[in-house]
Amino acid sequence: MVKKQWQGRFHYGWIVVGITFLTLIITAGIRSTPSVLIVPLEKEFGWSRATISLAVSINLFLYGLIGPFAAAFMERFGIRRVMLVALSIVCVAVFATSLMRESWQLYLLWGVIVGSATGATATVLSAIVANRWFVKRRGLVVGILTASNATGQLAFLPLLATLVTTFGWRAASLLMSAVALVLVPLVWLLMRNNPRDVGLLPYGAEAGSEEHKPIGGNPFVAPLKGLARGVRSRDFWWLAGSFFICGATTNGLIGTHLIPAAMDHGIAEVTAAGLLATIGVFDIFGTLSSGWLSDRYDNRRLLCWYYSLRGISLLFLPYALGTSFLSLALFVVFYGLDWVATVPPTVRLAADIFGKQNVGIIFGWILASHQLGAAFAAYGAGQLYTWLGSYQVSFMTAGVLCLLAAGMVIRIGRSSPSKGKTVKVPQPEPQPQAG
Amino acid sequence: MWCERIILSFRTEASTGCCGVKNLLLKIHPLQNSKTKATDPSRSIASAQGDKTPFFYKLLLIGAGLWLVLLWPRPVFAHAGLVRSEPRDLCTALASPRVLPPATTCSQGSLLTEPPKSVHLWFSEPIQTVRHGLTVVAPSGQRVELGAIQNDGSELSIAVNAAEEGTYQINWQIISEDTHPVVGHFAFSIGHTSPVAQASDFAPQIGAVSSLGLVLQVAGRWLHFLGYALAFGPLVFNVWVLHPFLLAGLGMQVKIWRLCSFGILILLISEPLALLGQTSSLGPTQMFDPDTAGDILSSSFGRVLAQRLGAAVLLWVLLGSIRQGSAWANKIALGLGLALAVVDGQASHAVSSGPIIVGLTVNTIHLVAMGLWVGGLLTLLTVWPTTALANHRPALTKRFGRLAAVCLLWLVATGSIMSWLHLGQTTDLFNTDYGKAILVKLIAVLGAMGLAGYILLKPASKRPHWWRIEIVMLLVIIGLAGLLVSLPPPA
Numbered sequence: 001m002v003k004k005q006w007q008g009r010f011h012y013g014w015i016v017v018g019i020t021f022l023t024l025i026i027t028a029g030i031r032s033t034p035s036v037l038i039v040p041l042e043k044e045f046g047w048s049r050a051t052i053s054l055a056v057s058i059n060l061f062l063y064g065l066i067g068p069f070a071a072a073f074m075e076r077f078g079i080r081r082v083m084l085v086a087l088s089i090v091c092v093a094v095f096a097t098s099l100m101r102e103s104w105q106l107y108l109l110w111g112v113i114v115g116s117a118t119g120a121t122a123t124v125l126s127a128i129v130a131n132r133w134f135v136k137r138r139g140l141v142v143g144i145l146t147a148s149n150a151t152g153q154l155a156f157l158p159l160l161a162t163l164v165t166t167f168g169w170r171a172a173s174l175l176m177s178a179v180a181l182v183l184v185p186l187v188w189l190l191m192r193n194n195p196r197d198v199g200l201l202p203y204g205a206e207a208g209s210e211e212h213k214p215i216g217g218n219p220f221v222a223p224l225k226g227l228a229r230g231v232r233s234r235d236f237w238w239l240a241g242s243f244f245i246c247g248a249t250t251n252g253l254i255g256t257h258l259i260p261a262a263m264d265h266g267i268a269e270v271t272a273a274g275l276l277a278t279i280g281v282f283d284i285f286g287t288l289s290s291g292w293l294s295d296r297y298d299n300r301r302l303l304c305w306y307y308s309l310r311g312i313s314l315l316f317l318p319y320a321l322g323t324s325f326l327s328l329a330l331f332v333v334f335y336g337l338d339w340v341a342t343v344p345p346t347v348r349l350a351a352d353i354f355g356k357q358n359v360g361i362i363f364g365w366i367l368a369s370h371q372l373g374a375a376f377a378a379y380g381a382g383q384l385y386t387w388l389g390s391y392q393v394s395f396m397t398a399g400v401l402c403l404l405a406a407g408m409v410i411r412i413g414r415s416s417p418s419k420g421k422t423v424k425v426p427q428p429e430p431q432p433q434a435g
Numbered sequence: 436m437w438c439e440r441i442i443l444s445f446r447t448e449a450s451t452g453c454c455g456v457k458n459l460l461l462k463i464h465p466l467q468n469s470k471t472k473a474t475d476p477s478r479s480i481a482s483a484q485g486d487k488t489p490f491f492y493k494l495l496l497i498g499a500g501l502w503l504v505l506l507w508p509r510p511v512f513a514h515a516g517l518v519r520s521e522p523r524d525l526c527t528a529l530a531s532p533r534v535l536p537p538a539t540t541c542s543q544g545s546l547l548t549e550p551p552k553s554v555h556l557w558f559s560e561p562i563q564t565v566r567h568g569l570t571v572v573a574p575s576g577q578r579v580e581l582g583a584i585q586n587d588g589s590e591l592s593i594a595v596n597a598a599e600e601g602t603y604q605i606n607w608q609i610i611s612e613d614t615h616p617v618v619g620h621f622a623f624s625i626g627h628t629s630p631v632a633q634a635s636d637f638a639p640q641i642g643a644v645s646s647l648g649l650v651l652q653v654a655g656r657w658l659h660f661l662g663y664a665l666a667f668g669p670l671v672f673n674v675w676v677l678h679p680f681l682l683a684g685l686g687m688q689v690k691i692w693r694l695c696s697f698g699i700l701i702l703l704i705s706e707p708l709a710l711l712g713q714t715s716s717l718g719p720t721q722m723f724d725p726d727t728a729g730d731i732l733s734s735s736f737g738r739v740l741a742q743r744l745g746a747a748v749l750l751w752v753l754l755g756s757i758r759q760g761s762a763w764a765n766k767i768a769l770g771l772g773l774a775l776a777v778v779d780g781q782a783s784h785a786v787s788s789g790p791i792i793v794g795l796t797v798n799t800i801h802l803v804a805m806g807l808w809v810g811g812l813l814t815l816l817t818v819w820p821t822t823a824l825a826n827h828r829p830a831l832t833k834r835f836g837r838l839a840a841v842c843l844l845w846l847v848a849t850g851s852i853m854s855w856l857h858l859g860q861t862t863d864l865f866n867t868d869y870g871k872a873i874l875v876k877l878i879a880v881l882g883a884m885g886l887a888g889y890i891l892l893k894p895a896s897k898r899p900h901w902w903r904i905e906i907v908m909l910l911v912i913i914g915l916a917g918l919l920v921s922l923p924p925p926a
Contacts, residue, residue: 304756308749315745318738388733396732396741403748410755 012192013133013203017141019191020129021148023083026183027118028152029160030090030176031063034110036160036273038260040169041106049260051103053382056256057375058111059118064247064371066119068223068364073120074128078193082120087187089117091180098170098177122149123367133195136204143291147284150340153255154280161259161273226361235353236362238412239346240369242307245405246342247370249310249398252377254279254335261391262328265321275332282336290341299345299352303409306345310338311402317395349412515562515589515611516643516923517619521555522547524605524621542631543602544622550597551623554605558589562609565717565730569593574601576632601629608717614736614782615923616716617643641868642922648716649921655709656917658701659743659779660805661910665698666750667772668810669817670757670765676811676834677818680827687818694817695754698810702747706740712921739782746775776802783920784857794856801849805916808842809909811835812902819899828895836891843884850880857924867925876915883908 093113126145262272381394715722756764864870
């Protein structure tokens with residue numbers, strides 16, 4: 001039997017994970033590129049920081065909004081085809097940015113096209129790959145892919161910044177376009193939609209066990225139905241509201257504006273990009289630890305701690321920027337540990353409250369709220385900078401908002417029957433860190 | 436009663452202590468051979484006291500602390516002030532601000548033969564600019580600045596096109612590093628003098644800001660101090676006074692939490708008021724100007740405002756946990772109270788009096804002691820009517836009395852140090868607004884202490900009525916503290 005031959009050796013699922021990993025980390029890297037382009041574009045075209053930030057915020061918003069719909073599209077047309085189309089679009093659009101002259105081209109290319117196309121291959125892709133290809137080790141796979149996505153948004157920045165300072169900003173665009181181009185044939189050759197396409201069962205599945213059933217229906221209607229169900233619950237609003245603030249303070253504010261803010265304080269662009277990349281590295285530790293903690297402690301308490309500490313560190317960021325490099329490095333380590341550490345407890349709470357059947361689409365919308373927050377903050381901070389000439393008001397507002405979020409998350413689940421303690425839902429794979 | 440004896444003996448001690456401090460102020464200026472003289476007052480207190488109460492040791496400790504502090508170099512600056520300008524400001528840039536030149540010379544400014552290419556202002560400390568921070572108005576009423584304001588730390592400059600002959604008016608407004616707004620204007624003339632086309636929209640009065648601004652600043656600070664006392668005082672009262680008697684579960688928790696929430700609300704309300712105080716201090720017409728507000732929020736004031744708001748919100752979060760019975764949250768909340776006092780130090784004169792660490796420490800202790808005393812007293816009055824408490828009232832009063840006495844001691848000690856740090860010379864106490872405010876506050880504090888002693892001689896049943904009067908006096912003292920923080924101390 002084919003199944004017998006493969007078992008105990010190398011399961012093809014790991015190759016699929018590898019390809020997905022590459023795709024996620026590279027599309028995330030491409031999505032993050034505008035933050036090293038802000039100052040160069042300002043200099044070359046004389047666009048204001050508000051103008052450039054608007055493109056970034058369109059990008060961030062569509063990146064999140066497309067998620068629930070991308071899931072439906074993947075069910076309908078297959079993962080491989082959606083990935084190929086998205087990567088090709090990204091490749092062409094990023095190449096085209098090197099030719100842009102007007103600000104509307106920036107909005108269209110970096111904002112609308114790159115935002116939607118990278119959104120189609122983001123968090124939702126990792127969830128679908130893990131669910132279709134794995135029964136055992138599913139938690140580990142989700143962990144690896146989520147971290148690759150979040151880290152990819154930061155890890156390439158030093159390289160890109162070096163390119164920008166040595167060869168100009170167009171070099172960064174061209175490189176990212178070329179990397180996407182290399183990825184297209186790889187996905188075409190190696191990616192598979194389902195285990196049965198290569199004559200396998202999902203990793204760890206027993207023969208005859210329930211196979212993945214595609215969700216029927218219109219790919220546009222199912223997400224909207226899910227949203228309609230979500231908005232009727234108060235906990236949905238607490239979760240979506242706090243995640244809005246999470247997105248605003250990570251991708252939106254720090255991810256987009258930390259580099260230009262550090263440059264304003266006389267820190268070189270490559271060093272500043274290195275700071276963000278360091279956030280990315282510590283993010284891996286933070287997210288894995290948070291996953292571990294979320295199995296053991298009250299998730300609302302955890303989120304309350306994360307948001308409080310993040311808020312306090314944001315309130316002290318203007319001092320860190322103004323004083324020594326050491327205090328800025330300290331901020332970066334601290335903030336990195338807290339970057340997407342909010343995701344595992346939020347996912348867990350959403351699953352507890354809305355049930356495992358609905359959590360996919362509901363979490364898709366909570367994630368969309370995260371990106372809406374990111375878009376809002378990216379644009380708002382740019383506007384405030386253009387008006388006031390500094391980021392202080394943005395950082396301070398973000399800090400106070402985080403503390404408000406800490407107050408919101410502690411109130412989750414008070415209206416539900418499981419008052420006091422979150423109901424624990426058994427994970428499909430309780431030891432994701434073991435492998 | 437033990438606590439009455441403490442309060443009474445404390446009253447005499449504190450007043451002698453106060454005189455001792457004043458003696459110090461009078462005697463050790465200039466600072467040479469302060470060593471021998473500074474020890475004398477504490478010795479005289481010791482001999483006057485005779486018996487060895489714990490307070491004697493505490494006072495001795497404070498005396499020693501005072502003495503150490505006084506050895507530090509004098510403060511260099513307080514509110515940012517205009518030190519020098521180009522062209523010269525004949526009204527204030529002269530060596531002594533108290534020796535004014537004749538009114539006409541001051542209002543027409545120095546007479547120049549050549550038009551200056553730019554206007555330069557040098558301040559006593561690094562400053563932060565606000566929109567329209569430096570304007571120059573020609574005799575014809577036209578604004579003649581060219582380009583943007585250059586801010587090089589403590590120096591402001593702007594290029595001007597002053598081709599016209601006559602008297603020009605320079606208006607400036609800045610935010611000091613310690614968040615205080617300061618405004619000023621002066622004139623200079625080219626060729627000949629002429630009437631000033633457009634004076635600034637107000638003449639800075641007390642405290643180098645508009646009167647409305649000063650009132651709002653004081654109101655904002657008063658509310659903030661009150662909010663601080665109400666937000667944190669009840670929590671300390673709960674832990675330190677109620678808890679040892681195992682009185683925590685007698686339905687008083689709800690009252691304490693309500694007081695605490697009320698304090699958080701006041702803390703939140705005080706911030707917009709403080710912002711309005713800043714904007715209107717620069718000129719009543721700028722009160723609701725979004726540009727001015729935005730620039731002020733981008734200055735050190737904005738940092739402090741956000742941290743205060745953050746502390747209030749965080750306390751709200753913690754209070755949620757405390758209500759669920761988290762002992763940890765209670766401890767963190769007390770730490771937060773201390774942290775907020777440090778944050779407040781940034782917006783007082785503490786950061787501008789060198790060395791910063793001394794100013795900040797003293798200011799923090801002063802604020803915490805105020806919060807414990809005022810907040811504790813308000814809590815005592817709130818829980819007093821609870822029937823379950825009836826048997827414990829004397830013990831409670833005694834325990835709170837001890838806390839209040841220690842707080843009062845620290846308040847007087849730190850208050851004296853701060854006065855010393857911010858008064859240039861002893862005569863400033865009578866010659867400057869800041870000094871006069873200190874005097875009034877000193878009298879009010881002595882009055883409040885006297886009243887406290889008097890109240891303790893009354894039978895316990897009549898005390899609450901008198902304590903209410905005491906509360907009113909304390910609120911007045913807090914208001915005076917708000918005024919002191921808003922006024923520029925004599926440099």
